[in-house]
Amino acid sequence: MKRMTRAIALLLFLLMMLPCGRTFADKEKDDTSVPMGIDKAAATTEQQSQTAPVAQKNSYEEGLCRQIRDTYKAAKKRSRRRSFKGYCGAYVANQLVVLGINKTYLSANGKNTYDIYRKMTITTGGYAVTAYSSKKYSLKEALTTIMGQDPSANNILVGFQRGVSKSGKKYGHVLFIHGIRNGKIYYSDSSARTIDETTYKEGEAIVCSLASFTDLYAKYKLDGVVHFQKKDKEVQLTSMEDTADPSSEKESALGE
Numbered sequence: 001m002k003r004m005t006r007a008i009a010l011l012l013f014l015l016m017m018l019p020c021g022r023t024f025a026d027k028e029k030d031d032t033s034v035p036m037g038i039d040k041a042a043a044t045t046e047q048q049s050q051t052a053p054v055a056q057k058n059s060y061e062e063g064l065c066r067q068i069r070d071t072y073k074a075a076k077k078r079s080r081r082r083s084f085k086g087y088c089g090a091y092v093a094n095q096l097v098v099l100g101i102n103k104t105y106l107s108a109n110g111k112n113t114y115d116i117y118r119k120m121t122i123t124t125g126g127y128a129v130t131a132y133s134s135k136k137y138s139l140k141e142a143l144t145t146i147m148g149q150d151p152s153a154n155n156i157l158v159g160f161q162r163g164v165s166k167s168g169k170k171y172g173h174v175l176f177i178h179g180i181r182n183g184k185i186y187y188s189d190s191s192a193r194t195i196d197e198t199t200y201k202e203g204e205a206i207v208c209s210l211a212s213f214t215d216l217y218a219k220y221k222l223d224g225v226v227h228f229q230k231k232d233k234e235v236q237l238t239s240m241e242d243t244a245d246p247s248s249e250k251e252s253a254l255g256e
Helices: 002-017 024-032 036-051 059-079 088-098 110-118 139-149 166-171 210-216 246-250
Strands: 127-133 154-162 173-181 184-188 193-195 198-200 206-209 221-230
Touching (some): 059 088, 059 173, 088 110, 088 173, 110 154, 110 221, 139 221, 193 206
Antiparallel strands (some): 127 221, 154 221, 173 184, 184 206
């Protein structure tokens, strides 16, 4: 009887020692692994980080460059031109309409554009006009003064009485600065320009320092600088869409 009792006790003890479906190694492995829910969340986060757009640095500056590109396309659409080379006045006049600074198209040669605006107090688009004559300011002084009053200035027209090319010497030159940020000039021109060893195509966004900008146009005879300011000082940096303007086909705005 005692032997039977011992045998039963031994049997029960052995049954208790048998594995119950998972080994210790399995448990150890599970404890060191990442739970399914966390692993899935981590994978999702990693996937999102790979597909999510990288935060844009200097987003406002990027907006200025985008505005220049969009304005150039819209200006060509309005004028029905394939190129503005040799027609700097037409390029600037169309830009002013596309941007809403003017509601009407004002045609002028490069050397006459500054004279049109220096007598104005406000444009047809509702922008106040401040003129800086070459009689009182150099190009650098005019832009420095504007930057001093508004470090984030927008919408600046620069007119030259005389350029350097054959047509420029006769018709002058004019260009439009879309904005100044952190001492950098953001603009485009009606023909290719090489500045700081970088060549920019017609209408391409040019970004350069004030010194580089003034050095590039040092041989041009300045007429004056015009600063257009919206009364509410709100600047819209959006894609430009505009319908073609048949009247711009009659433009005779030249200069370079």
